[in-house]
Amino acid sequence: MLSGLTKFLLGFFLAIAVLIGGGVAIALYFMNRTGIAPAKHIYSNDSPSVKAQAPKKTEPGESKPALTPGTSTQSSSSSTSTPTESPKATPSSQPLPAGAYQGRVSWAEGLSLRSQPNQEAEKIGGVAFNQKIIILSESEDKTWQKIRLEGSEQEGWVKAGNTEKVDEQ
Helix, strand or coil, X not given: XXXXXXXXXXXHHHHHHHHHHHHHHXXXXXXXXXXXXXXXXXXXXXXXXXXXXXXXXXXXXXXXXXXXXXXXXXXXXXXXXXXXXXXXXXXXXXXXXXXXXEEEXXXXXXXXXXXXXXXXXXXXXXXXXXXXXXXXXXXXXXXXXXXXXXCCCCEEEEECCCEEECCCC
């Protein structure tokens, strides 16, 4: 009778130890998983030192394909140096509108092209990182820019601060 009681108590304590050990192991696993900080998102109004620390996603020749069919030929043609020069020849034959200048997308993840200068406007396409554009105008509050995709007739609005002026040669 003593051995039956000993077996019962030993089994009981062993079961409790397994449950506690399993619970601690699961708790440590989830604590470690939630303790990993996500990558910091860089916004257009961040200071230049924060932008300099941001990792570059792609090289200029390895830009992501654009979201619209009209721009996919532009981004795929930018992988070699020869096609990059041919779109430059097209805009040079057409003079830029008054106040317009050439630029490129500086936002590493590309931009959404919108039909109107507000966040709720319909998305009509996209512009890839480092893609060359023509900046036509700015909104009255200077938070949006109207652009035209170089080598295309597609126009739309993007958030200001995500593009930079390119020196014309």
